[in-house]
Amino acid sequence: MENSSQESHLRSENSVTYESPYQLYAMALSSSSASRHQRIALGSFIEDFNNRVDIVSFDPETLSIKTHPSLSFDHPYPPTKLMFQPTSLRKSSDLLASSGDFLRLWEVRDSSVEPLTVLNNSKSSEFCAPLTSFDWNEIEPKRLGTSSIDTTCTIWDIERGVVETQLIAHDKEVYDICWGEARVFASVSADGSVRIFDLRDKEHSTIIYESPQPDTPLLRLAWNKQDLRYMATVLMDSNKVVILDIRSPTMPVAELERHKAGVNAIAWAPQSCRHICSVGDDTQALIWELPPVAGPNGIDPMSMYSAGSFESLRLDDCGIILFKIP
Numbered sequence: 001m002e003n004s005s006q007e008s009h010l011r012s013e014n015s016v017t018y019e020s021p022y023q024l025y026a027m028a029l030s031s032s033s034a035s036r037h038q039r040i041a042l043g044s045f046i047e048d049f050n051n052r053v054d055i056v057s058f059d060p061e062t063l064s065i066k067t068h069p070s071l072s073f074d075h076p077y078p079p080t081k082l083m084f085q086p087t088s089l090r091k092s093s094d095l096l097a098s099s100g101d102f103l104r105l106w107e108v109r110d111s112s113v114e115p116l117t118v119l120n121n122s123k124s125s126e127f128c129a130p131l132t133s134f135d136w137n138e139i140e141p142k143r144l145g146t147s148s149i150d151t152t153c154t155i156w157d158i159e160r161g162v163v164e165t166q167l168i169a170h171d172k173e174v175y176d177i178c179w180g181e182a183r184v185f186a187s188v189s190a191d192g193s194v195r196i197f198d199l200r201d202k203e204h205s206t207i208i209y210e211s212p213q214p215d216t217p218l219l220r221l222a223w224n225k226q227d228l229r230y231m232a233t234v235l236m237d238s239n240k241v242v243i244l245d246i247r248s249p250t251m252p253v254a255e256l257e258r259h260k261a262g263v264n265a266i267a268w269a270p271q272s273c274r275h276i277c278s279v280g281d282d283t284q285a286l287i288w289e290l291p292p293v294a295g296p297n298g299i300d301p302m303s304m305y306s307a308g309s310f311e312s313l314r315l316d317d318c319g320i321i322l323f324k325i326p
Contacts, residue, residue, distance in 0.1 A: 018065045020044075022052060028082035030094045030108075037066070039108065041096055043079035051075045053082065053098065055108055073113045077101050080131060084108075086138040097158075099131035103146055105158060117161055121146065121154040132175050138225070139182040147174035153187055155199065165202060169195060176221045180228050188218035188233055194244065208249040209242070211235055222266045226273035234263045234278075241266055241278045243290065256288055258301055283307060 026043030037057035044052045055071035058064075077100045085095040094108040095116075103119040120128045129150035137143040142159040153169040156162070170189035177187045183199040192211030198204075208231075211218060217236040224230040230253075231244045241256040241263055261281035269275035279285045286301035 016058070016063050016065055018056060020054065022046060026079045026082040026098070028084050028096065030084040031086060039084070039094060040065075041082045041084070041108075043075065043082050043098065045078045049076060051078050053079060053106075053113075055113065070111050071108065071113055073106070073115075075100070075104075081133045083134065083136050085141050086136050087141045097134065097136065097144065099134045099146060101130060102128050103131060103134065103144070103156065117158070119156060119158075119161060121148070121152070121156075121163060121166060132173065133177055135178045135185070137179045137182065139179075143182075145177050145179065145185050147177040147187055149173040151189075153177055153185070153197070155185075165199060167197060167202060167205075169197065169205070172215075172217075175217065175219050178221050178223045180223045186221060186223060186231065188221045190215070190217040192216050192218055192235075194218060194221065194231065194233055196246065206249070208246050209233065209244050209252070210250065220264070220266055222268055222276070224268045224273055224276075226268070226271065230273070232266050232268070232276055234266055237262045239263060239280065239282075241276070241288075243276075254290060254299060256286075256301075257298055258286060259284060 020042055022044035024042055025045035028041040030039035037059045040056050040058055042054045042056065053073055053075045055068055057066050057068065059066065075098060079098040079100050081099045083097050092109065096106040096108050098104045105116040107114045107116050122128050129148045131146050131148050134144060134146040142157055143164065144156045144158050146154045151168055151170050151172060151174060152166055153174055154166045155164040157164045169187050170191045170193065172190035174187050174189045177185055179185045184196065186194060186196045188194050192215050193207050194209040195205045195207050218233050219236055220234040222232045229245055229247055231246065233242050233244065239257060239259040239261060242252045243254040245253045256278065259278065259280040259282050263278050263280040266276060266278045274290045275287065277285060277287050283306055285305040287303040288299060289302045291299065
């Protein structure tokens with residue numbers, strides 16, 4: 001994991017490196033004040049049933065990362081995503097969610113992690129179709145949405161531990177989901193479409209983009225929380241980041257094409273509507289500032305960071321936080 005807000009040639013002065021004993025696939029940052037230092041959850045990618053989640057902490061004053069062996073715990077299968085509750089009402093602990101074989105909730109305390117709930121979205125079986133991703137509703141933190149390979153999106157009320165609604169969202173596997181407003185979410189799928197759903201009208205959805213090549217899967221989706229008119233998505237094995245304006249369906253407003261290999265993660269800056277970061281198999285993290293109008297030769301990134309291999313990222317106030325896979 002690396003943290004940098006400068007260009008790649010300055011990384012030695014502005015980065016913190018943590019080497020995990022495992023290959024990493026999932027990461028989450030705590031935004032609560034339950035701990036004096038910012039907690040970071042790291043999920044392993046081990047091709048086995050037994051996997052691990054490690055909780056480490058970042059001290060912004062000393063620019064150091066501290067491990068906490070008592071906060072490491074076993075996880076069935078590699079977690080496909082980790083996320084702390086955006087707004088925690090807990091004073092002495094954090095609430096962490098993970099997806100994989102089920103949706104699981106964990107309470108992270110000062111010296112221990114306690115499993116709270118295992119949530120199964122199947123109505124007819126004790127087993128759950130694998131979950132590809134999930135997103136926590138920042139406006140109503142009791143609400144959490146999951147995406148699954150069984151073509152559904154499931155909205156949970158985690159306070160009651162019940163399914164609020166389950167929608168057949170796409171024609172094929174759903175790979176990612178993200179919230180916009182309190183009752184509005186979007187998803188992407190192997191069917192190559194971006195669809196928006198409103199829980200107040202569960203019978204309909206709006207397709208705002210489809211892959212230019214038929215049935216090319218869309219793998220990632222990020223909604224600009226500072227300007228809900230804009231989204232970003234990533235196609236399978238593509239070096240492009242597609243920027244969408246939901247007011248103008250089907251036609252991208254920009255395509256960011258400076259990666260030299262496939263893009264595998266994207267994130268909008270949390271306090272800026274014009275900045276987005278992307279990482280790819282070319283070992284580059286690119287920070288983009290979107291202009292009002294894209295020029296004829298496309299858009300160049302404003303900053304670049306080079307490291308090992310990136311699988312996921314998160315933009316934070318202090319810069320970029322990235323995964324480095326050994």
